[in-house]
Amino acid sequence: MGCLCGRQSVVIQGQKFHLIRQIGEGSFSYVFEARDTADNHLYAIKKMSCHTNEEEKRAQDEVENYQRFSHPSLVSLLYHEQMQYNPNSHVTSIIWLVFPYFKNGSLQDAFDKQTKFTTRVLLDLFLNVCEGVRQIHEKGMAHR
Known part of the structure; x- marks a missing residue:
């Protein structure tokens, strides 16, 4: 790239x-x-x-x-x-x-850089990811 x-x-x-x-x-x-x-x-x-x-x-x-x-x-x-x-x-x-x-790139980019997250930030990120997946599932779709 x-x-x-x-x-x-x-x-x-x-x-x-x-x-x-x-x-x-x-x-x-x-x-x-x-x-x-x-x-x-x-x-x-x-x-x-x-x-x-x-x-x-x-x-x-x-x-x-x-x-x-x-x-x-x-x-x-x-x-x-x-x-x-x-x-x-x-x-x-x-x-x-x-x-x-x-x-700042994607969440994956941050993990690849081994960015240090507090427990609170990790929980917030996890909840947001779960909410996004829930939105997709509610429309009858699967995320890969």
């Missing part, structure tokens, strides 16, 4: 973002730290490159699942946009997801 060569930008729902650096990677996606050119705020932007109809369906399902939830214990999807590509190319579409950016 690291910085991007050149200044890459993307427009999602009419908002222009400069992609600063890659901060994550999945099976068919990349996550970038990005800056909104209008308000200068930082966001996390996930780019899902879909090569098959199955991947496109999985990406669309992910968008729909994020849209089902609005809870402080769950990450909110702020914007999204699907861009169609030439069906003869290896990429059929790209789906962009915009999330809040957390400058």
